[in-house]
Amino acid sequence: MTWLITAVGLGLLLVSPMFAGEHSAFARVTVYWHSEGSGANAAWNGVRLRDGHCAVDPKKIPYGSQVVFHDADCVAVDTGPDVVNRKAARSCGRSAAERNAIVIDRFFDTKQNALAWARANPHFMVVQVCTSDTEADFPTRQLNTSVTDSHRLTTIRSE
Numbered sequence: 001m002t003w004l005i006t007a008v009g010l011g012l013l014l015v016s017p018m019f020a021g022e023h024s025a026f027a028r029v030t031v032y033w034h035s036e037g038s039g040a041n042a043a044w045n046g047v048r049l050r051d052g053h054c055a056v057d058p059k060k061i062p063y064g065s066q067v068v069f070h071d072a073d074c075v076a077v078d079t080g081p082d083v084v085n086r087k088a089a090r091s092c093g094r095s096a097a098e099r100n101a102i103v104i105d106r107f108f109d110t111k112q113n114a115l116a117w118a119r120a121n122p123h124f125m126v127v128q129v130c131t132s133d134t135e136a137d138f139p140t141r142q143l144n145t146s147v148t149d150s151h152r153l154t155t156i157r158s159e
Helices: 002-017 087-090 111-120
Strands: 022-033 053-055 066-067 073-078 102-108 124-128 155-156
Touching: 022 087, 022 111, 073 102, 087 102, 102 111
Parallel strands: 022 102, 053 073
Antiparallel strands: 022 124, 022 155, 053 102, 066 073, 066 124
């Protein structure tokens, strides 16, 4: 019996790269930016945030995945409690599909750019997610996590 479990586990390990690929996801997209008095690093690994980065639930979209919006491609490098618990989707979704949508928090270098993008785009949209084994490309340096997410980065959820 142990050899069967080992064989199945090894088979799954070898087959998993075949499942890396592209899929669509219905998402509630929020925006955030570097704010005064807060760090500009991703909470989970210390990567310096820049335009083209986004926060995701790593159980749904692995770190290192490319998230393709209609106007730009972003890399999933950050996360946060409101992203994981889908607070924005649950609070402003009008249908079951919207309330069950994943949340992607898109990072912008400035507040002005973030708010302009949020005003010009729908709250809910279909994005393409390209997954791969790129999660290992990001450093795993630990940060001081005593600063809360709300102080670290400002998040806007426009209604």
